[in-house]
Amino acid sequence: MAAIRGVSAKKFGLKDKKSALPYLLLAPGLLYLTVFFIYPIISLGQMSTKTSSGETGQYKQSFRFTNYIDAFLESKEQFSRSFIYATIATLLALAIAYPLAYAIAFKSGKWKNVLLVLIVAPFFTSFLLRTVAWKQILGEEGPVIKVLRGLHIISPQTTLTATSFAVVTGLAYNFLPFMTLPLYASLERIDPRTLEASGDLYANGFTTFRKVTLPLSMPGVVAGTLLTFIPAAGDYVNAAILGSPSNKMLGNVIDARFFKIVDYPTAAALSFTLMAAILILVTVYIRKAGTEELV
Amino acid sequence: MAVDASTSARGDLILKNLTKSYGEFNAVDDLSLVIPKGSFFALLGPSGCGKTTTLRMVAGLEEPTAGSIFVGETDITDMKPYKRPVNTVFQNYALFPHLSIFENIAFGLRRRGISDAEVKSAVDKVLNLVELPQLATRKPNQLSGGQQQRIAVARAIVNRPALLLLDEPLGALDLKLRRQMQIELKWIQTEIGITFVHVTHDQEEAMTMADTIAVMNKGKIEQMGSPEDLYDSPKTAFVANFLGQSNLIPGQISGNDGNNLVVDLFGTKVSVPKARCSAPGTSVLVGIRPEKFRVAPEGKSASGNVLTGGKISDVSYIGVSTQYLVEMPWGKELMVFEQNDDNEEMLRKGEKVTLSWEPIFTFALDGNENAAAGSQ
Amino acid sequence: MKKLTRWFSKNLIKVYAFLGFTYLFIPVFYTFAFSFNDSGRSNLVWKGFTLKNWKNPCGAPEICTALGNSLKIGIISTILATILGTLIAFALGRYKFAGRSSTNLLIFLPMATPEIVLGASLLTMFLNLGITPGLLPTIIAHVMFCISFVVVTVKARIASLDPRLEQAAMDLYANEWQTFRRVTLPLVAPGIAAAALLSFSLSFDDFIITNFNSGTITTFPKFVYTAAARGIPAQANVIGSSMFFIALIVVVVGQVLSNKRKAKI
Numbered sequence: 001m002a003a004i005r006g007v008s009a010k011k012f013g014l015k016d017k018k019s020a021l022p023y024l025l026l027a028p029g030l031l032y033l034t035v036f037f038i039y040p041i042i043s044l045g046q047m048s049t050k051t052s053s054g055e056t057g058q059y060k061q062s063f064r065f066t067n068y069i070d071a072f073l074e075s076k077e078q079f080s081r082s083f084i085y086a087t088i089a090t091l092l093a094l095a096i097a098y099p100l101a102y103a104i105a106f107k108s109g110k111w112k113n114v115l116l117v118l119i120v121a122p123f124f125t126s127f128l129l130r131t132v133a134w135k136q137i138l139g140e141e142g143p144v145i146k147v148l149r150g151l152h153i154i155s156p157q158t159t160l161t162a163t164s165f166a167v168v169t170g171l172a173y174n175f176l177p178f179m180t181l182p183l184y185a186s187l188e189r190i191d192p193r194t195l196e197a198s199g200d201l202y203a204n205g206f207t208t209f210r211k212v213t214l215p216l217s218m219p220g221v222v223a224g225t226l227l228t229f230i231p232a233a234g235d236y237v238n239a240a241i242l243g244s245p246s247n248k249m250l251g252n253v254i255d256a257r258f259f260k261i262v263d264y265p266t267a268a269a270l271s272f273t274l275m276a277a278i279l280i281l282v283t284v285y286i287r288k289a290g291t292e293e294l295v
Numbered sequence: 296m297a298v299d300a301s302t303s304a305r306g307d308l309i310l311k312n313l314t315k316s317y318g319e320f321n322a323v324d325d326l327s328l329v330i331p332k333g334s335f336f337a338l339l340g341p342s343g344c345g346k347t348t349t350l351r352m353v354a355g356l357e358e359p360t361a362g363s364i365f366v367g368e369t370d371i372t373d374m375k376p377y378k379r380p381v382n383t384v385f386q387n388y389a390l391f392p393h394l395s396i397f398e399n400i401a402f403g404l405r406r407r408g409i410s411d412a413e414v415k416s417a418v419d420k421v422l423n424l425v426e427l428p429q430l431a432t433r434k435p436n437q438l439s440g441g442q443q444q445r446i447a448v449a450r451a452i453v454n455r456p457a458l459l460l461l462d463e464p465l466g467a468l469d470l471k472l473r474r475q476m477q478i479e480l481k482w483i484q485t486e487i488g489i490t491f492v493h494v495t496h497d498q499e500e501a502m503t504m505a506d507t508i509a510v511m512n513k514g515k516i517e518q519m520g521s522p523e524d525l526y527d528s529p530k531t532a533f534v535a536n537f538l539g540q541s542n543l544i545p546g547q548i549s550g551n552d553g554n555n556l557v558v559d560l561f562g563t564k565v566s567v568p569k570a571r572c573s574a575p576g577t578s579v580l581v582g583i584r585p586e587k588f589r590v591a592p593e594g595k596s597a598s599g600n601v602l603t604g605g606k607i608s609d610v611s612y613i614g615v616s617t618q619y620l621v622e623m624p625w626g627k628e629l630m631v632f633e634q635n636d637d638n639e640e641m642l643r644k645g646e647k648v649t650l651s652w653e654p655i656f657t658f659a660l661d662g663n664e665n666a667a668a669g670s671q
Numbered sequence: 672m673k674k675l676t677r678w679f680s681k682n683l684i685k686v687y688a689f690l691g692f693t694y695l696f697i698p699v700f701y702t703f704a705f706s707f708n709d710s711g712r713s714n715l716v717w718k719g720f721t722l723k724n725w726k727n728p729c730g731a732p733e734i735c736t737a738l739g740n741s742l743k744i745g746i747i748s749t750i751l752a753t754i755l756g757t758l759i760a761f762a763l764g765r766y767k768f769a770g771r772s773s774t775n776l777l778i779f780l781p782m783a784t785p786e787i788v789l790g791a792s793l794l795t796m797f798l799n800l801g802i803t804p805g806l807l808p809t810i811i812a813h814v815m816f817c818i819s820f821v822v823v824t825v826k827a828r829i830a831s832l833d834p835r836l837e838q839a840a841m842d843l844y845a846n847e848w849q850t851f852r853r854v855t856l857p858l859v860a861p862g863i864a865a866a867a868l869l870s871f872s873l874s875f876d877d878f879i880i881t882n883f884n885s886g887t888i889t890t891f892p893k894f895v896y897t898a899a900a901r902g903i904p905a906q907a908n909v910i911g912s913s914m915f916f917i918a919l920i921v922v923v924v925g926q927v928l929s930n931k932r933k934a935k936i
Binding site for chain 3: 299302354355356375376377378381382383385387389391392393402403406407450451454
Binding site: 019021022023025026028029030032033034036037038039040041043044047096099100102103104107113115117118119120121122124125126127128129130132133134135136137139141173176226230231233234235236237240241251254255258264267268271272274275278282 | 684685687688691692694695696697698699701702705715716755756758759761762765766767768774777778780781783784785786787788789791792793794795796798799811812814815818822872875876878879882883891892895896899903907908911912914915918919922923926
């Protein structure tokens, strides 16, 4: 056993001399993250338990943990909406991205690199321009409404924008590369000969997919769903541009509380609740899905 | 850039009590060795025996836990790799992918501050030596495995080190190319006269190329000597089985006969030269190489050492030779290689045979050794 | 008919992929098409083809200030994040040290935190310290969230580097600094370049964190967001499309260069 440990340390090429160099290399970046990531999160936590001290924008620390309960009760509708929208958008993105990733991994031959660039290329245009484009495409003056009304698929009164449909499809669209690329990466690692072996052992196409491809691509599925769900749950741009006030997500509430109704403690409490909820969901999900390596 | 004086040290390579431990495990265990200047030396052994670790310690890529390394009078034990008069040919060649072949070879020369004109002349010379002058402007990934291997050698020897270390450099080549490279490397070594230390697990390769071989097992040297010495007079079962193949038969020394010992093998008396016996006591393992046996149908007269009562249990025709497994009365099988150089018919399975061999080809080991050690 | 259905089932995936790619590009085509719209101030309805938006991309008020800010913030953040992140990546990829798992966690957390939490927490800290939101706080924020992505990208490149190449360099008389300069750095450089590009695009396109920390400074995404209600000017489409084409060219050139390096004769 010690022999194997010794050999693998040797092969990894890690220097086994004790020196200060790695710590010097790490110090600037880690210090930066501590000051500008950890410390702000702590500030946010502190802010979440403050109360107003009379003047706008001035607060005093009162350890008022009921801020959390108040905030949650006030915004529970937007809270649940954020998670529902994010879940549906994630599933939608998975449904769209999986066959796409599969096609590139297995059926693209010499076009593989071109297709990979094409998957990412649309996202070189600004996130906001894309979302606004969808708003205009799905909007009253856009072609989609005209066609659907003309074909009598929808009634003259229904609109596509300012609906939850638009918000969810916007979310799914905007986070597609975060879903597609991890899926592609893990599908790409599957040796096509395993799939051939499955066929050789009497499995038809669907069974091969169910019993071989899908399980082997699970790390990609987990990574992709996490990378999509987390930003989607906290997003508010899609809701603001593609939705109406009845589609507001938690992000919109937090944004409003910071800038329109100046109420930092509530906003901070909401942010923390969002982060905590995501953390819990993610931990449960990872345990269930059973993968270890994320980064 | 001044050239470090240490890189011009010259002399024999001397390892003294060299040890490398990982916790409780000793990869290299108290190894002491002298490799004479200008020789082609092979470190031979199975994987995990410590030969690569030893090589890397000489190169400076691994720190010894104890012991010292000298090149002539210069102690290089604690020197960084770039100060040692030693260059390495790596197992996977480790050619720099972002540099041309010319720059790869010139790398070591440039680090030592050698002028452009001298660099060009040295690189051209060594490219001609390995017969690849046309590849100077190519990149490593455009070369075949055999070409990369030769460039890796060129990159090392252009620096005229005291020692060239080769870490299983022919492992990735196919058989024919490997044989060709073995001859070429040997030729290069005799041409330029640098000490070569070649690490390999392939005993045929070691015997073909090396002047001296050290057989390593579990971090220690089992035996060191010329290929002939090791092959004809192995001193341990490991060496007997690892180099070529051996039949080892337990017996007892029963007497003396001038330069020979008389050994009793399950009732039959055979003669063993004293010079080839390394057993301390009377319990021995008598060794005969399979190609030394003569096998004939029972009844035919036989000379030399003779063992009767054998029965053919397996026959393999290999073209050049026929391999027989002969079951002996004491229950074990002996291996026999008969060259197909006469018109005699192949023997058949089940036939009763007599084995004989010239006594001077016999060797004897300590009877307490594990007869299976080193067999692959 | 049977032939058609057979072809269809064999190539279902390919048909689907084609549809998928078309769907991906719809907003891009739309944005590009409407950059030629003779729209005046409201770019919602097609009024006619014109090149004047392309000839005068700064025509809309404030748009080029916003673009300039985005570029300024992007370049500065990229430089800083790439340096800090690359140093960390080398430490993680080439050295043994205590606290490796804590370091990995600290790198991972910003990537896993929703942007709104990142933006809000930084704003809270700045307010507590009495710093008004503006250009510097935005740059600070961008560097923060880009570091992790740089680390992941560069670390992956370092991991693919055969450590024996560095050993070979030292065997050939290069000391530690020379080995780094002549072997390690050139071979890791493509990874660092990719990390820098990634960092720039994340910074340029960022809205949420920027919105929280930039105060009165506009960036390009902020400009589009505020203009979205009344209709964004066609010049924004021009700029957006240009960024798309520039990015596409950069990626394609990068691919061609790396393929050339790998080409066998």
